[in-house]
Amino acid sequence: AQKITQTQPGMFVQEKEAVTLDCTYDTSDQSYGLFWYKQPSSGEMIFLIYQGSYDEQNATEGRYSLNFQKARKSANLVISASQLGDSAMYFCAMREPLSTGNQFYFGTGTSLTVIP
Amino acid sequence: GAGVSQTPSNKVTEKGKYVELRCDPISGHTALYWYRQSLGQGPEFLIYFQGTGAADDSGLPNDRFFAVRPEGSVSTLKIQRTERGDSAVYLCASSTGSPGNTIYFGEGSWLTVV
Numbered sequence: 001a002q003k004i005t006q007t008q009p010g011m012f013v014q015e016k017e018a019v020t021l022d023c024t025y026d027t028s029d030q031s032y033g034l035f036w037y038k039q040p041s042s043g044e045m046i047f048l049i050y051q052g053s054y055d056e057q058n059a060t061e062g063r064y065s066l067n068f069q070k071a072r073k074s075a076n077l078v079i080s081a082s083q084l085g086d087s088a089m090y091f092c093a094m095r096e097p098l099s100t101g102n103q104f105y106f107g108t109g110t111s112l113t114v115i116p
Numbered sequence: 117g118a119g120v121s122q123t124p125s126n127k128v129t130e131k132g133k134y135v136e137l138r139c140d141p142i143s144g145h146t147a148l149y150w151y152r153q154s155l156g157q158g159p160e161f162l163i164y165f166q167g168t169g170a171a172d173d174s175g176l177p178n179d180r181f182f183a184v185r186p187e188g189s190v191s192t193l194k195i196q197r198t199e200r201g202d203s204a205v206y207l208c209a210s211s212t213g214s215p216g217n218t219i220y221f222g223e224g225s226w227l228t229v230v
Contacts, residue, residue, distance in 0.1 A: 035218065043205060045221035091158050095217065104219060106158030
């Protein structure tokens with residue numbers, strides 16, 4: 001079974017609007033971490049935001065927030081006030097168990113295009 | 117620089133040749149990872165080093181792939197008898213330890229086997 005599922009291959013958003021990128025995960029561990037990365041056309045994977053499974057509040061980093069719904073095993077990324085520079089691939093990832101897990105499991109990504 | 121550095125950034129090689137890809141992690145990071153990313157896919161785990169030793173090499177696809185990190189810093193991914201299917205971006209990452217042992221990636225080495 002896929003550890004990370006991203007069901008939106010491509011998304012479009014109007015500049016200055018908010019957009020939600022979906023991510024669901026599969027784990028039996030109680031301790032895990034969820035991450036979002038941005039990959040522009042240059043290829044570098046840029047870390048955006050992290051959510052621990054025991055964190056009670058949703059993580060926020062500037063215009064990025066993570067809508068963490070533990071019971072539904074979802075960790076959606078919300079980008080507010082989209083900018084043209086946000087156009088890129090976005091990957092959701094999980095590390096499990098958090099303290100000793102060696103691997104980060106990545107989804108297949110969502111391509112976001114911001115329209116002027 | 118302060119980030120993960122990978123060389124070469126691009127490599128074109130003929131089928132059957134030997135290739136080495138180098139990774140210089142962020143200073144002080146003891147954990148180092150190699151991932152492979154094919155077109156349209158997310159990164160796939162290859163190998164993880166903690167210090168000098170390969171703590172987990174379960175992602176290496178076959179015995180043509182090997183990686184070393186002799187002094188616990190720079191790592192080299194070695195691919196023998198390259199095949200066209202090895203064409204991909206090879207990403208290196210290193211870990212800071214927190215938060216959640218976030219891993220930070222380099223810009224990758226684009227390998228094309230012709």
